[in-house]
Amino acid sequence: MKFAHNFIKDMKVSFKTFYIYIEILMALIFVAILLFVVPENFSSDINMYAHIDSSLQSNEIVEALESDNSSNIILLDSMDEIKYMLEEDRNSIGISISMVDQKILYNVILQGYESQKYRNIIEKSLIAEGIKDLPEYGSNTNIVTLASSSERLSDRLNMLPIFLLLNSAFTGLFIVATYIFMDKEEGTIRAFAVTPAKVWEYLLSKMGVMLVTGLLTGLITTLLVAGLKANYLHLIALLIATNLFGTSIGLFISSFYDSIMKAMGAILVTFMTLAFATTSYFMPSFNPIIIRILPSYPMAFAFREVFLENPDIAYIYSNVAGFTVLAALFFLWSNHRFKKTLTV
The missing domain is CATH 3.40.190 (D-Maltodextrin-Binding Protein; domain 2)
Structure with a gap:
């Protein structure tokens, strides 16, 4: 009951602070750019x-x-x-x-x-x-197609996984810390500390708000851009796992600081490091080990799979399972730290 009460309260706060509206507006702006500015396929002619x-x-x-x-x-x-x-x-x-x-x-x-x-x-x-016009000319070039049945997304649709990665999956990386430090400044956390509620319930309610926002913006964007060209069951599972992972990282980072200004540097560095994997997404030939070990690297390609007619189910759900486990570990670690620092 305490978790449900905290979750409903946090959802009301998110609506009052216009955060959800801002996220939806950003998603609609992205949709407008894809539909009316970006061509279906870029031409190199x-x-x-x-x-x-x-x-x-x-x-x-x-x-x-x-x-x-x-x-x-x-x-x-x-x-x-x-x-x-x-x-x-x-x-x-x-x-x-x-x-x-x-x-x-x-x-x-x-x-x-x-x-x-x-x-x-x-x-x-x-x-x-x-x-070629010489009489003795003869071509020795042999063309071998290695993957004749490989699917290719349109250039427009190929950009959608990056939006889902950076916005829907990692939406909580920035915002969850803001909510926590806002509660500290308003004294909400000190009042919470003397109640019978558990710390994990407080943190889980914050993750719930981020999850609703991530799912909402991710599904709206996908529906408007991709229509029925997406496997929505796989997409929802992937959005849930990756959003929980991103938010849990935000919780973990914020547990080391007592203000949003102090935490912002670490959050920005983390976000930019994770975003660096997008270079290999658009240039697959450039994939050094330092990029492949980033969690955002398999995440981007897993999002891409949900838009294929024949997706790699094993790859998608191995990512879902992996990021769910990582989210749980970071959440437990964050809960342990917040028990000591929540009222500092």
């Missing part, structure tokens, strides 16, 4: 403005230039037009192809910010294209 000498077979050259499917070829009448279009379109390149002394001359016009590596790629691509 660039415009290539080309001028081809009239003495050449332009159709064959255009077909050769378009063979890699990475550029949109736009034919122009002169070099001056190419330079003008490059000034207007800063994410483009130009090429002028002419016949000089019975030789085909390729004149590539770049913006100037391209790296030497990019320039070398263009040069080798043109050389390779010319070699």
